[in-house]
Every structure is written in C-alpha cells, then in structure tokens.
Amino acid sequence: MxxxxxxxxxxxxxxxxxxxxxxxxxxxxxxxxxxxxxxxxxxxxxxxxxxxxxxxxxxxxxxxxxxxxxxxxxxxxxxxxxxxxxxxxxxxxxxxxxxxxxxxxxxxxxxxxxxxxxxxxxxxxPYLKSYDEEYVITLSDWYHDNSSTLLSDRMAPGYEGFDPIPDSGLISGKGRYDCSAAPKDSKCTPNAPLATYKFKKGRRYRLRLINTSTEYLFTFSIDEHKLKIIETDGEYVEPYTVEKIPINIGQRYSVIVEANQAIDNYWIRATMNKECVNSNNFTININSAINYEVVGILKYEGAKNDEPTTKESNEQHDRCKDLSTKFLIPLNAKPAPEPVHKIITLNTTAITNEKNVTVFTVNGKSFSPDFQNPTLQRILNGEDPNTFPDDQVTFVYDEPNGVIEVILINNGNGTHPFHMHGHNFFVLGSGDGTEVVKSELNYKNPTIRDTVTLPAMSWTVIRYVADNPGVWAFHCHIEWHVEMGFVAQLIESPTELAKRQPPKDWSSLCSK
Ligand SMILES: [Cu+2]
Known part of the structure; x- marks a missing residue:
C-alpha cells in the first residue's frame, strides 16, 4: 500500500x-x-x-x-x-x-x-536478473506558447495550416533551444544542460522509455549501443534487439542496454519524426528554430567531461509506423480471444465543419465533452447510453466478458497514435489501404499494448475482452486532435456499471 x-x-x-x-x-x-x-x-x-x-x-x-x-x-x-x-x-x-x-x-x-x-x-x-539498474527516460515535444493560445489558433475558423510546430524536444524534461531565435523580451539561457545518464562499464541498464508528447513520434537510439526490448506498454515481450526504436505518443518500451563499450561519452538520440506531421507555409510557428535532432548524453563513469563525438546508427525502420508486431511477441503469449461478440468499425477522417473549423470525425461524428455532466455520471443516474447525442460518439456493448473486435480505418493523410483507456488489447494486424486483409492477421500470439500507431491511409484490427465495465475513452493521443474531436467513447457493460456506487468525493466534484 x-x-x-x-x-x-x-x-x-x-x-x-x-x-x-x-x-x-x-x-x-x-x-x-x-x-x-x-x-x-x-x-x-x-x-x-x-x-x-x-x-x-x-x-x-x-x-x-x-x-x-x-x-x-x-x-x-x-x-x-x-x-x-x-x-x-x-x-x-x-x-x-x-x-x-x-x-x-x-x-x-x-x-x-x-x-x-x-x-x-x-x-x-522475469527479466530481473538481466539488468543491474534502471532509468526512466521521457521524450517530449515542447512549445514556448501556452497550449490554449496554440489550440485557439489551430481551431480558428478558416485556418488552413496544420498542427502547431513545437520549439524544441526534451529528453526527461531537458532540451536546448537556440536563444538567438528567442523574442527580444524573453528570458533565454543558451546551452541549457542536456539529460545525462551515468553508466558504469560492465553493468546492464533497464531504460524505461515513454513518449509523453503532444504531436511527435520519436526515434530513440544510443550511439554504439544496442537496445534489447523487453516490454511494450506494461507487457513483457520476448527479447528483440534493435539499434533504433520508433516510439509514438503514449507508448512505452523497456530496453536493456549493456555498458559494454569503451569508457567515453555517447550521444543519446531522440529524433522527432517531422515527416509524420503535415505542415505548410501557414502552419502555426512554422518559423520555429526547433532542432528535431534532440540529444542527451550517456556518460560512462571515468569519461572526460567533453560532449560526445559519436556517430548515429544507420539502422532504418518503416517511416511513421510502429515496430512490426512480428517482433513484439508477448512473453506470456496468448491466442487472440474468441469468439467475437461484437465488431466495431471506426472510420476516421478530418473534415471542415459548418463553422469552417477543421475537426476529426469517427464514423462521421466529432466528439465534444460535457465537463459538468460526464458520461459515467449520466449512466450512474440511469440514463440509457444508446440515446446519447452524436457529439458523444458512443459505442455501447453490454456483453460482460464478451470479445470485442475493433477495426480502425484511417482515411486521412496523417499518422495518429490511438490509445484505449481501461484495457490493453491484442493487435491482430495492420496494413496499408482502407480494406482489412484478413490473411495478414495474427491470431496465434499477437502483440499486446494500449497504444497503437495508425499510419496515413491504413487499417488496424484489435481485440479485447469486455471484462471491465466502464466508460473508456478511445482516442488519438495527438493532444490537438483530442480537442478537435478525435475521440470515441466505449461504453462497456452499462447494465453492470449502473449498479455501482461512486465515492462521495467524486460525486461532489460535479456540484462544485
Ligand atoms: Cu491524431
């Protein structure tokens, strides 16, 4: 406790x-x-x-x-x-x-x-004996303007640019901005300290990598060191060794790194994949002085205080995609759950709405939250979730422990990391185009995770067991897109859910 x-x-x-x-x-x-x-x-x-x-x-x-x-x-x-x-x-x-x-x-x-x-x-x-120490490493894009300003510019009627460009990228909250580009009335200290991780030669480190960004997929690597993947989003996987790892917003990987190189300093690289994000001349902050090649330092005990001079691995991965699920096999692999009780197909795209604002839609509907009357409260109050208005984008299934299959279709030209609350899910497969290719689905030992990348013009099939009555958001994790309505609400086992007694401190939030 x-x-x-x-x-x-x-x-x-x-x-x-x-x-x-x-x-x-x-x-x-x-x-x-x-x-x-x-x-x-x-x-x-x-x-x-x-x-x-x-x-x-x-x-x-x-x-x-x-x-x-x-x-x-x-x-x-x-x-x-x-x-x-x-x-x-x-x-x-x-x-x-x-x-x-x-x-x-x-x-x-x-x-x-x-x-x-x-x-x-x-x-x-199961990997406890395979590493000696661990570090937590977060990756994030970073913006100098307040997000409320950026969002209102993004959602201004008639705006024809794309999502705001950030000003820098951070590794564990540390990055380096070119202060010569800062406005005159701002405070900016050049050569900000970089994230530095101390390694001792001969030891093995578990790095817990988390992309906590607003928009960007990162590619993480450490010069001259291999990354042995052992975890995807809380699920142990069979070891799989790479030199570079793409990691999208909301996703986590644990990797084991052996300090087996010469005592020296090595670049840690967290490159923001700008090719996965659309922009044009009108894009907010398009003249950003951002350096997409974000770095930190791996410093061996005994190394001098110089900055590294090491070179990047030239390992290549598919652009704007997750690592192939072929290589992310759960250590406790299970076949995909069966039989399927309900198939939910989610067709997603961006449109310009009647107010001339760009929004995202799921099956033609765009989400708008009601903060003072949240869905869970409505269900606890006995409302029928099948009667909610379109802007609640609800998908209701009332089959406790039934198997739900979700087919995600991205009909747009952007990359979107999709995150489900309340569950991790089996990723049966994905592919280019908007037609599912059933022969490419893996029912034997699918990857298990809670956030999956949906590349432009692509499909993904996932499954999970409805063993968790609740209201669960299922949304793109690009934060601007959440506000632009790129959200579905999964209403799982509402009959069971409606019988529950919420805590008083929770209920009182709505009356304040
Ligand atoms: Cu998105």
Missing amino acids: LLYPNPQTRQKNLSPDGFERRVWTANDVYPGPIIRANKGDKIFVNVTNCFGEPASIHWHGLTQKETNWYDGAPGFTQCPIPNDVSLVYDFSTYGQSGTYWWHSHYLTQYVDGLRGTLIIHDPDD
Whole structure:
C-alpha cells in the first residue's frame, strides 16, 4: 500500500530548454515526480489543484478495474477538479506492472507541463536478473506558447495550416533551444544542460522509455549501443534487439542496454519524426528554430567531461509506423480471444465543419465533452447510453466478458497514435489501404499494448475482452486532435456499471 501525499499542482516559471515560460507543474517540477509502486499495491494520490483553473489527472495504461471514476478523464469519467479543491485518486494496480505515465486529461493542460511517470515494479519480473539498474527516460515535444493560445489558433475558423510546430524536444524534461531565435523580451539561457545518464562499464541498464508528447513520434537510439526490448506498454515481450526504436505518443518500451563499450561519452538520440506531421507555409510557428535532432548524453563513469563525438546508427525502420508486431511477441503469449461478440468499425477522417473549423470525425461524428455532466455520471443516474447525442460518439456493448473486435480505418493523410483507456488489447494486424486483409492477421500470439500507431491511409484490427465495465475513452493521443474531436467513447457493460456506487468525493466534484 502506497500513499503519495499532497502533490500540489501550480503554475511556475521554468526553462526546460533554456527558454523561460510558465509551466503547469506538479510539486513545482517538470516533468512531474515519478510515482513508484509494487505490483498489487493500492495507490492513493491526493491531487490539490492550485492552477487557478480546473484540472484532472489520468493514469495512462492503468486499467482502473472497479474504479472507472478514478480514470481521470473529464467529460468521460469525472467532472474536473475545481481550483483550490483536492481529490484523492484511489485505485489498485491489480496484476499490472511495468511502465506507465500520468497526465492531465483536461483540455490541453498536459502540453503545458502536467505530466509525469508511474512505474509499477514487479518482484516476479522475469527479466530481473538481466539488468543491474534502471532509468526512466521521457521524450517530449515542447512549445514556448501556452497550449490554449496554440489550440485557439489551430481551431480558428478558416485556418488552413496544420498542427502547431513545437520549439524544441526534451529528453526527461531537458532540451536546448537556440536563444538567438528567442523574442527580444524573453528570458533565454543558451546551452541549457542536456539529460545525462551515468553508466558504469560492465553493468546492464533497464531504460524505461515513454513518449509523453503532444504531436511527435520519436526515434530513440544510443550511439554504439544496442537496445534489447523487453516490454511494450506494461507487457513483457520476448527479447528483440534493435539499434533504433520508433516510439509514438503514449507508448512505452523497456530496453536493456549493456555498458559494454569503451569508457567515453555517447550521444543519446531522440529524433522527432517531422515527416509524420503535415505542415505548410501557414502552419502555426512554422518559423520555429526547433532542432528535431534532440540529444542527451550517456556518460560512462571515468569519461572526460567533453560532449560526445559519436556517430548515429544507420539502422532504418518503416517511416511513421510502429515496430512490426512480428517482433513484439508477448512473453506470456496468448491466442487472440474468441469468439467475437461484437465488431466495431471506426472510420476516421478530418473534415471542415459548418463553422469552417477543421475537426476529426469517427464514423462521421466529432466528439465534444460535457465537463459538468460526464458520461459515467449520466449512466450512474440511469440514463440509457444508446440515446446519447452524436457529439458523444458512443459505442455501447453490454456483453460482460464478451470479445470485442475493433477495426480502425484511417482515411486521412496523417499518422495518429490511438490509445484505449481501461484495457490493453491484442493487435491482430495492420496494413496499408482502407480494406482489412484478413490473411495478414495474427491470431496465434499477437502483440499486446494500449497504444497503437495508425499510419496515413491504413487499417488496424484489435481485440479485447469486455471484462471491465466502464466508460473508456478511445482516442488519438495527438493532444490537438483530442480537442478537435478525435475521440470515441466505449461504453462497456452499462447494465453492470449502473449498479455501482461512486465515492462521495467524486460525486461532489460535479456540484462544485
Ligand atoms: Cu491524431
């Protein structure tokens, strides 16, 4: 049992890449503190909101069995926490272990800084003897303007650009901005310190990699070192060794790295894949001085204090795609669950709506949250989820423990990382074009994860067991796209769900 007392969320001036801006922090730091637990622990996090605006925290990858109300998604599972109010998120880790993260799920607040990591250690970790130490490494794009400004520009009627260009990329909250490009009235300190990880020759390190970005897929590598993958999104996998690893927003990998090279300094590279993001001359912040080649340093004990001079691996991967599921076989592989009780097909695209604003649609509908009457509350109040309006984009299935298959079709020309709350899922397969090729599906030992990349003009088939009654968001994790309605609400086993008694502190959020 674990208690994390009183994290205070506050706005504070910080300079992660040398450029000072207002950052939405937890316990005054960015990234927020690492929450560590052991498998089977209960976690209590008392969140005190001092932002001066509403807030919430979602626990990305945690299935929240029996605690749908603590999933932290305003409009779906709660009313946001008002300013000057505390909420204790109280949930069990059940059998989950591995690498997770937490972030605000209220508007674009996490873009401005409210995010951190959550690690569930496993005393029965099958790889425990394969590494000596571990580090948590977060990757993120970073913007100098407040996200609310960027979002209102993005959603301005008639805007014909694309998503805002960031100003830098950060490794574990550290990056380096070219201050000569900063506006005259700003505070910017050049040569900001880079993220540096100390290795001792002969030791083996588990690196927990988490992409906590707003928009960008990163490719991670360490010069002259191999990465042995052992975890995808909390699921152990058969070891698979690469030199570079593509990691999209919301995804996590653990890799084991052996400190088996000469005592020296080596570049850690986290390259932002700009070819996966569309832009044109009108794009917000198109003249950004961003360096997409984000770096940190792996420093062997005994190495000099020089910057590395090492060269990047030339290993190539498919662009704007996840690593092939062929190589991400769960250590406890299971066949795809059967028989399928319900197939949900989600056709996604971007359109210009009647207000001349670009929005995303799922089966022709674009999501708009009702913060003060979230879906879970409506169901607990006895409303029939089959009668919700189009802008709730609901998909209802009331077959406890039935198998749900979701066919995701991306009819657009952008790459989108899709994340499901409340479940991890079996990835049966994916491919180019908008027609599923059944012969390419893997029913024998599919990859298990909770976030999957949907490349432009492509299909993906996933399955999961409906063993978790709740309201579960299923959405693109590009934060701008969430606000542009790129969301489905999965309403799982509502009859069972409606019988549950929510905690009083949760209910009282909606009356404040
Ligand atoms: Cu998207």
